[in-house]
Amino acid sequence: MGECSNTGIVIQMQDYSIHDGDGVRTTIFLAGCNLRCQWCANPESWTTKSKLVFYRHKCVGCMKCANVCPMDLVPCNMERPNDICTACGKCVAVCAQKALDIACTEKSVDTLVKKIERDALFFRYSGGGVTFSGGEPFLQHKFMRVLLNRFEELGIESWVETCGYFDFEAVQDLLPKFSHIFFDLKHMDSEKHKEFTGCGNEIILENAIKVYQTGVPMTIRIPTIVEVNISDDNIEKTAQFIKENLPKANVELLPYHGLGKAKYISLGIEEKFIDFTTPTATQIQHAYEIFKKNGIDVIEYR
Missing domain, CATH: 3.30.70.20 (Alpha-Beta Plaits)
Incomplete structure (x- = not known):
């Protein structure tokens, strides 16, 4: 068993979420992220500093x-x-x-578990549970490890959404505890990935394969942005990667939105906000058709 921590830095807990997995869920947003995506809607998540x-x-x-x-x-x-x-x-x-x-405030395991327990009935009757998000939740794997064990004892299932940039060895023991994993793929070209997120994609692609090999059901989530990754070339390369390495994974496209601007303003960093273009419904459908052509199932939790 890996290292544990009874406290962690939490951005917020979003109750009654229906966009982050099956049923009614509580999404726990954990602070800290190695990426700096130019379209990030949660800039408060970049560091664990309050x-x-x-x-x-x-x-x-x-x-x-x-x-x-x-x-x-x-x-x-x-x-x-x-x-x-x-x-x-x-x-x-x-x-x-x-x-x-x-x-971004420090919370104890007991505080979170007490809050989650109150919604156990909703989880049970809707087929829901808890979804960890961020930031990059696996950066706080010591905290997650304790939470996952407690949720498991209570019969509450857990999902996770990850950007894929993490130390696989440090979290390997956690992965089987999840019922489902959302794994983000942002661009197949490493230089483009670095341009838009601050990091190359090599570790992310390696981790995608390693996570898939654990056998935990997996959905590839792709933030779709006109200026970044909606081109036929990138979508086709993404589909080929999934087809060859993650054949049972399905795909969900998440069209860009600029709703995060208010957060940049409230944090006093409005100058760091970059507005992009949202793909049209036709562009999204065209991308979905490329995945379907490659035998990849598409879903929608939005």
Whole structure:
């Protein structure tokens, strides 16, 4: 058995999710990611550092946050508060308008299990359970290991969504505990992959094959973006890779959306947001046809 930890850094827990697997689910978003995808909708997930989040549209300018800040900051009046802020949470506690929050907080296994247990009935009758997401959840494998064992004891099934960039040896013992694995493939050309995510794809493709060989059911999720990976050439190469190496895996296409922009603004990093083009329904259908032509099943959880 690998190393364990009774605490982890959680971005949020999303209840009653119906887009991350079968049935009604709770998605646990864990902080930390090795990739820096230019289209990322969860920039708060990049590191495990706690971060101040400011929702400007809720602020009434009462300045109570400034009065309690131990760093003598004015959280509601700064462009990049997280350059200095220690995320102590004192300003959050006094903000009646809920214009301030802390993203990425330390949680204990017991805290998460207690919350998950309350929804066990919904999971049981809908065929649902828990889905780990992120960030890259496998970066917190010590925390996941304890959670998975507890969920297993309670009869609650677990799924996971991964970007594929992780140490396989460190998580190998965890994989059989999952009922299903969502595995992201973003681009088949390593140089293009590095251009858009900051890392090449060699480790990801190797891990895709290793994960598939565990026998756990697998869905390949592809964020589809006009400027990045929707070309016939890339889709065909992706289909060939799946056909040759992951023949029983199915595919889900996730069209790009720009809904993450609000998060960049609330974190004070709006300049890092890059807007891309969402594929048309015709383009998505055309991509699906390429996969079908190669004998690959397509599904849709959205």
